[in-house]
Amino acid sequence: MLQVLVPTDFSNNSYNALYYAARLFKDRPATFHIVNVCSSGNDPQKEKAESAAIQELDALVHRLVRDAGENERHMFKKVPLCCDLTTGIAAYALKEKVDVTVIGNKEKEEIKHILFGNNAMQLVRDIKSCPVLVVPLEIDFKKVEKLAFTSNYANPISQKNIDTITFFGGLMDSEIIPMSIEEKEGDALVKKHRSDFLEAVSADASKEVKLPVFDGKVNTILEFIELWGIDMLCMVYHPHHFFLEFIGKGIIKELNTKLKVPFLILPDNPN
Template identity: 25%
Template sequence: MKRILVPTDFSAHADNALKIAAQIAKKTNGEIFLLHMLEVPNQMNDAITGSTAIPEVMLFIKKANETLQKTKDKDFLKAIKVTESVKFESAFEGILSFCRKNKIDLIVMGSHGVSGIEEVLIGSNTEKIVRLSDAPVLVIKKNTTEFKPANFVFASDFSKEIKKPFKKMIKFASLFNAKLNLVMICTPNSFKPTALSEQIINDFMSGFDIKNYSTHIYNDVNIEKGIRNFSNSINADLIGLCTHGRTGLAHFFTGSISEDLVNHAIKPVITFRI
């Protein structure tokens, strides 16, 4: 993962994500793409450049570029190649477009999470990126200052469709010599006998040549709470998931475990698209 994108709104959460991205870039000898999305009202799109440019818009652009340059010059980014960009597009659409054009390997984003009616009505750009990004997304929480994921939880149903993204998960874990704690969450709505659950995980793992892992079956009232409670019980450093890019009514009715975890988990979460 050598091409790392860090979207920034210049908040403390974004700055914290950038610090973690810098640690990963040093580990992989990678480069960082620092992106600020400037959402200009539609009626102003034609006035961004040229002789008719609106002074207020040009001021926003100038300030954004100045702040990006100051961010790029921070001490923790020394010796790392950093490319900064300002783009004019809605945040999540612009981020996804930038990823495709620049062949990004990993997105690192900060999140403080939302809850209650705010979560239902507007969600967050981070959640949308988690749902729709083809590149893995690492979501950093406000209390994360050092990224050493020695104890890595991977929660899954261990179906065949998970095998391809799981290969990327293994590569990421190996960068940090992390132990993988493979867990299947059993709930009243998705109950499986322990023997069957163990057989599913063992059959899944038979195609992979890795040694530093353990398997677990954990019971809880729902999958999201099960993942959080299990992760807390083993003092995990990172939670990993594979996610579907569901949209529209299918997403509304089924929900998204990945997005719920991004909002509610205290620990960093990394997602890989199926």
């Protein structure tokens, strides 16, 4: 059974992520771990906070069933946590062997909510055991016809990440589109990583798309997404790699603020 973690602060952002996940995985048996960090671990009022969080979690699940419909394949585990926000959620994901964490993106008027913005990127950094799917605020759910994956192949793409890409592609029979940005000729190792990945996904993917940089790499990716009608973008997060300006926190953080499609961020070395 698929284990899906959805942190919530009861904002529109987090509800939208939960609703999207319920629709995305509607045909898969899944347990949804709906987690609210209601207080810190040393809060003297934590029992009161937990009780209030449980009531709100009950109401949240009731709203989801009303909006998305009853689904016999889905189970819900409502979890109030008293801990540090990002490290507590990351520890929970590891302990419960979560397959994917789904979070919502924010808009400026919702900066009062704690889960998003810088904390969203901190979750991406702290959750090393599973991919993180970032869902833009209030997008309409639609079938993922095209899933784009982009990398500079400075590191090999792990088999577990390849399996994740093909799993998400298989959810809705999506076309997987490898996309690369033309740069200087790569070394032999980069070529091997790229060749190995393309061979591994060849049965499920289209021919690779190579794009020239015309206005910075982020804008190149955004233009590609719009022109090609991409429904989900996927990248690997390399937190300590030499090529941070392309594939690390810089580009992922910037894309996360500008993307209008779901963003699947894979861990560097998945457990």
